[in-house]
Amino acid sequence: MTDKILIVDDDIDSLKLIGLMLQRQGYEVVAANAGNQALMKAVSERPNLIILDIMMPDMDGYEVCRRLRANADTSAIPIIMFTAKTLVDDKVAGFEAGADDYLTKPTHPQELAARVKAILMQNAPQRAPEPPKGSTIGVLGAKGGVGTTTIALNVTAALTLNGERPIVADFRLGSGSLGLFMGIGASQGMATILGKAAGSIGAPLLESELVTHQSGMRALLSSISPREGQMNYSLDSALAVVRGLRMIGRPVVFDLGNGFNPLVSRLHREMDQMVLVVEPNPVALAMAREVLQELEAEGGGSGLVHVVVINRAQPTMQTPWHEIEHSLGHEIRAIISVAHDLAFQSIRAGVPMVIYQPNAVVSSQIIKLSEDLNERIRMMADRESSS
Ligand SMILES: Nc1ncnc2c1ncn2[C@@H]1O[C@H](COP(=O)(O)OP(=O)(O)OP(=O)(O)O)[C@@H](O)[C@H]1O
Numbered sequence: 066m067t068d069k070i071l072i073v074d075d076d077i078d079s080l081k082l083i084g085l086m087l088q089r090q091g092y093e094v095v096a097a098n099a100g101n102q103a104l105m106k107a108v109s110e111r112p113n114l115i116i117l118d119i120m121m122p123d124m125d126g127y128e129v130c131r132r133l134r135a136n137a138d139t140s141a142i143p144i145i146m147f148t149a150k151t152l153v154d155d156k157v158a159g160f161e162a163g164a165d166d167y168l169t170k171p172t173h174p175q176e177l178a179a180r181v182k183a184i185l186m187q188n189a190p191q192r193a194p195e196p197p198k199g200s201t202i203g204v205l206g207a208k209g210g211v212g213t214t215t216i217a218l219n220v221t222a223a224l225t226l227n228g229e230r231p232i233v234a235d236f237r238l239g240s241g242s243l244g245l246f247m248g249i250g251a252s253q254g255m256a257t258i259l260g261k262a263a264g265s266i267g268a269p270l271l272e273s274e275l276v277t278h279q280s281g282m283r284a285l286l287s288s289i290s291p292r293e294g295q296m297n298y299s300l301d302s303a304l305a306v307v308r309g310l311r312m313i314g315r316p317v318v319f320d321l322g323n324g325f326n327p328l329v330s331r332l333h334r335e336m337d338q339m340v341l342v343v344e345p346n347p348v349a350l351a352m353a354r355e356v357l358q359e360l361e362a363e364g365g366g367s368g369l370v371h372v373v374v375i376n377r378a379q380p381t382m383q384t385p386w387h388e389i390e391h392s393l394g395h396e397i398r399a400i401i402s403v404a405h406d407l408a409f410q411s412i413r414a415g416v417p418m419v420i421y422q423p424n425a426v427v428s429s430q431i432i433k434l435s436e437d438l439n440e441r442i443r444m445m446a447d448r449e450s451s452s
């Protein structure tokens with residue numbers, strides 16, 4: 066069941082912004098722009114949490130808070146006070162009036178997500194635990210060098226910004242550029258685990274090999290040591306990695322390399338969503354067509370494969386999108402623009418593009434893709450938990 070959050074603020078822009086952030090994080094949102102309206106909605110809507118602004122003209126947040134606490138119908142609803150001030154006095158007054166926590170404006174989406182989640186968890190011991198099974202997103206290139214790792218990394222980063230707890234995992238032993246993109250040096254976490262027997266690969270072992278990026282995003286990395294690339298591992302162990310990570314990440318994003326390789330052939334049915342990265346040129350498209358046929362022939366279901374086109378070529382050398390769709394016999398889920406400078410700078414900084422420059426065109430395109438994927442995953446999870 067989705068948690069319902071009542072936001073109270075006289076500033077409409079602020080209501081919209083916070084409302085949008087919370088909706089993106091999967092909450093149901095109701096809004097009130099004045100104290101009296103807030104008191105009524107707290108009774109009629111029965112929210113699981115109230116986020117309350119302090120400075121409002123008709124009745125200030127402290128008074129609203131006191132009245133909510135005094136009414137038996139609303140006294141148990143957790144309250145987060147939301148204020149532009151950072152004065153200690155305000156916080157003390159807020160806690161005295163009965164608030165459970167406070168947030169200062171402007172709020173970072175991640176902080177908002179963390180506080181909201183924490184308060185809801187504290188106040189819902191009787192509610193069912195999170196479903197044990199996480200979700201998986203596979204990212205595969207139609208051919209090498211089209212931008213597969215970039216998409217895997219940035220989709221994961223966008224999910225992190227959105228308050229999820231994703232993990233990105235790099236299956237490219239010996240060509241693990243993912244760690245370099247994250248500014249994390251050589252890590253052989255994936256190889257260490259793939260060297261073990263499938264039966265011994267579980268969540269605790271996987272957790273011990275995860276590394277954490279400065280953004281909070283977690284990763285299971287491969288190195289760029291050519292020796293690592295020569296390692297022979299069993300596909301059963303790879304399967305155990307996918308199933309184990311599912312228990313930890315929400316969701317897990319996999320860099321599966323390119324082409325319908327043996328790993329993909331073994332793992333693609335484990336992916337809840339598959340992203341196929343394509344370049345708009347005849348060679349990449351011909352290869353994409355073959356990969357799509359394989360993915361769909363084995364019953365992955367065409368609805369689960371999302372074609373993403375990265376447009377790095379000069380405009381005159383590009384195949385128009387309707388021709389791409391026609392030649393693939395498959396719709397395009399997203400088109401990602403070229404951004405040479407940003408791609409370069411973000412690698413040098415070790416920070417994914419969507420975090421380095423969230424407002425850039427490419428970033429918003431990738432953020433939108435991640436939201437789209439996340440919504441599909443959530444819908445799948447809802448369907449599963451209700452069946
Ligand atoms: N939208 C973009 N605009 C410009 N450059 C990009 C864009 N996306 C990715 N790049 C750059 O293209 C290069 C290749 O990207 P990436 O490593 O993600 O591709 P790949 O398909 O994973 O390659 P490989 O097959 O080697 O693993 C990188 O230098 C990356 O920064």
Ligand SMILES: [Mg+2]
Pocket residue numbers: 213214215237242322
């Ligand atoms: Mg790559």
